[in-house]
Amino acid sequence: MRLTSVTALQLLGLPVPRGHAWANSLLRGRRPPHAELLARHLESVVHLSWSGARAHSRFPEVRIRKSLDLPTVLGPWLAPLVDPVEALVVAADMMAGWAITAALDALLSRGAVPRAVDPFHRSLLEGTRASQRFVPVTYTPDLVRDLLEQLPPTARAVRAVRAALSRTAPNTWSPMETLVRLIVVAAGFAEQEMNVEVRTPYGTRYLDLGWPERMVAIEFNGQVHNTNHAAYKDEMHRLEVLRDLGWSLRVLVYEDLADARRRAAWVAWLARSLGTPRR
Structure with missing residues (x-):
């Protein structure tokens, strides 16, 4: 399994702003359906995704959901993470529109991210050969659009991320x-x-x-x-x-x-x- 949602975003160093309800109102953004969950999920919930055999957890602090099957990226300590676009789509129902834009701004303004050559992360992380299975990828608006096109186009979270992408600006650092x-x-x-x-x-x-x-x-x-x-x-x-x-x-x-x-x-x-x- 791979880490996903806000867990993966935090490990990648991407911001996940919480609160600031006035900002969402001022900017006439959508109200996230599960905004009330964000603080707890940032602090005490681990998000995992399964691909292949279905997985479950009996622990309330672990959430597991089916992967959207975008490529794997490499996090700290060789942790396998879902692609940041997938992580953002999974987290979108807890995030305000401007906060999604902030996360995308950070993704588009950072350096390259190690991404798996094999999009479905088979034979993942075998010792020193792990570096050979990942190539540095710099995210651009076009790449984010291409990844979003691989996801259900009418899904609420996908539409929210696509709308937030239209409001991004290059070279934004916070x-x-x-x-x-x-x-x-x-x-x-x-x-x-x-x-x-x-x-x-x-x-x-x-x-x-x-x-x-x-x-x-x-x-x-x-x-x-x-x-x-x-x-x-x-x-x-x-x-x-x-x-x-x-x-x-x-x-x-x-x-x-x-x-x-x-x-x-x-x-x-x-x-x-x-x-x-x-x-």
């Missing part, structure tokens, strides 16, 4: 970057560039979301800036260097996204900087 971008797009602003590369006298810097032709950018500061004083000082210096180069910057924290009044304030700033949005 789920909060995904969420900020989706709010910006929902507000009607022109497409932005993610993690804009800017060369400064102090080295290359990257801006979370930017419009390089207008030299306007948004930065999201996560928890590390609250807990790591060195990171905070480095961030303040970096922002001032960028402003000296002519960039107009707005720094956001989580409350700026979740609170309606604070969100309206920075969206209004963006309108003044970029012009009236389309909607």
